[in-house]
Structure formats: C-alpha cells, structure tokens
Amino acid sequence: MERHITVPLSAETAASLRAGDYIYLTGTIYTARDAAHKRMHEALERGEELPLDIKDNVIYYMGPSPAREGRPIGSAGPTTASRMDRYAPALLDLGLKGMIGKGKRLQAVKDAVVRNGAVYFAAVGGAGALLSRSILASEVIAYEDLGTEAIRKLEVRDFPVIVVMDAAGNDLYETAAQEYRRDKSEG
Template sequence: MDRHISAPVGRETAEELRAGDYVYITGTIYTARDAGHKRMYETLREGGDLPINIEGQAIYYMGPSPAREGRPIGSAGPTTASRMDKYTPELLDLGMGAMIGKGKRSQEVIDAVVRNKAVYFAAVGGAGALLSKCITSSEIVAYEDLGTEAIRKLTVVNLPVIVVIDSKGNNLYETAVKEYRKI
C-alpha cells in the first residue's frame, strides 16, 4: 500500500503503517550515523541533553557527500542500520518515532520498536543521488566537528521508503523470505 506521511512521525501514524507499505515522507527529519549516535549516547551517560528534541523524530542513518553547486546536499543514501543498534533502544525509549536505514536490526531494536510503537523504514541503498532530489534543505544542527557524520536537519518532500519493521513487530525481511520460498 502506498502511504504519504508527514514528519515528525507520531505514534498514531506509526501504528497505522504495516511492514511492506511504500511510504513517502514529507517534512523535517534528522540525520545521524555512528559517530553522531555515539556522541548522543555519551551525552546521555554524562547526564546531558540531546542536541535535538527526539520526540517523534525520524532519524535517517546517512552521511551525505558534498553538495553540487545549487543543491542543498550531495548523494544521500542510507547506511547500514545495525551499526546503530546499541544506541537505538534508548533513543526509542526517549520518544524517537522512526528510523531510516538499510539492513536488518537486532532483536533488542525490534522489541524497542514494538514497545514504543515506532517504525523502521528502509531506503534503497545505492540510490543516494536519486534520494537527494527529495531533500530541499539541509543544515548542520549539532556536532559539526564530525563532518559528514554531523547531525543535520533535513526538509524532505516525498522521500521514498519501505516499512521494514512496523509497530507490531512485523518484519518485512522475514516475511518476504517466507513468501519467496513459497514460489
């Protein structure tokens, strides 16, 4: 089913989505990769505040290439989500609404998705140049010293993603394999 949603992604919206849905996101999302997640984790361990209000936010696991002239961002493809797994349950428990990446997630992340009625989306790896066309603005909002791994605030219009893990714990990576084996 094709769905058009707005970001930030509230729990009500996340609960309506099902594994396998094609979704087009419009609104504000944030980027964070390994180094940004590690820095947020360390900040929380030290009793500090996150650099963004995480409530309902969608975090895109992406570090862009440099922008071409006249463009807000360069290639913007997803990175492997499992590298953020040790940080993700805590961010979900703090209210993060969605994640965008590629690849499988740990059982701890899946449990946190269900517990918090969140959603995990996959973006198509290798399509970063095409995905960047959906980004109308990009600004670094935290950890500028991390370069491409700085946290960025993006404005997106119809960013195409697929629901991989829905708020009920349904996992497209598992159900798709079962369907394929039937064929």
C-alpha cells in the first residue's frame, strides 16, 4: 500500500501502518546518529531534559554531507540503525513514534516498538542525493559541536520510506526472507 502521511505521527496513524507499506512523509522530522544518541542517553541518566520533544516525533538516523549552494542540505542517506539499538528503547518509552534508518534491529527494539505502538521505517541506502530532494529546510537544534552528527530539525515533503517494522511487530526483513526461501524451495 502507498500512503502520504503527516509527521509528527499520531498514535492512530502509527497503528494503521503495516510492514511493507510505501510511505511519503510530510512535515517535521529530526536527525540524530550515534554521538547525539549517546548524549541524549547521558542527559536522561542525569535527569535532564532532552533537547527536543520526543513525543510522537520521528528520528532519522542520518548525518548529511555539506549542502551545495542553494540547497538546505547535502546528501542525506540513512545510516545503519543497529548502531542506535542500545538507546532506542528508552526513547521509544518516552514517546518516540518513528525511526528511519536501514538494516535489522535487535529484539529489545522490536519489543519497544510494539510496547509503544511505534514504527520503524527504512530509507533506501545509497540514494542520499535523491532523498535530499524531499528536504525543504534543515536547522541544527542541538549539539552543534558534533558537526554532521548534530541534531537537526528537517522539514520534509513526500520523503519516501518503507515500513519495515509495524506497531504489531511485523518485520519486513523477516517476512521477506521467509517468502524468498519459500519461493526458492518451490521453484
């Protein structure tokens, strides 16, 4: 199924998405990678507030290349999501509704996705220049000293993603592999 949805995500919208759906996001999303996640984790351990309101928001695991003249951002491809797996469950428990990255996730992340009615999207790796065309604005909002790993607020229009893991726990990486193996054994 192909759908156009607005972000931040409502609980109802997140619950309606299914693994395998093609989605076009429009609205506000945030970027954060390894170093930013580590800082957010440390802030939470100290009892401090996070530099952004996590509730119902989507974090894109991405660190952009420098913007060319006249563009808000450079190449904006996804990074491997598993690098954030140790931090993701705590953020999901605080109300994070979506994550965008590439690759499989640990069981603890899957459990937190289901527990919190969230969703994990995949963006196509290697298509950073194409993905950047859907980014209308980019602003560093926290941890500027981290350079490309700073937290950014992005305004996106029709940003293409695929639902990999839905709120019911369906995981496209698992089901697609099972289907492939079944098709190979029947062929």
